[in-house]
Amino acid sequence: MSPERIEPRIRLAGSLIIAGLLVQALSLLKIHPLAFVAFLAVGCPLVLAGVVLFLYALVRPEPRS
Numbered sequence: 001m002s003p004e005r006i007e008p009r010i011r012l013a014g015s016l017i018i019a020g021l022l023v024q025a026l027s028l029l030k031i032h033p034l035a036f037v038a039f040l041a042v043g044c045p046l047v048l049a050g051v052v053l054f055l056y057a058l059v060r061p062e063p064r065s
Helices: 003-029 033-059
Strands: none
Touching: 003 033
């Protein structure tokens, strides 16, 4: 797979992981039940989506031209 095709997908996956980690870090600053909900409902899915997208970008076969 050429680097030109895989780099945007890995960059998007990294952005999702960073966004999820930022949400999780910010939710740890406030001791409130809604902070825990934000940690689980927003932060964890973002990190999970980033990891899945990263792994999918690595194993996806190159399209035939």
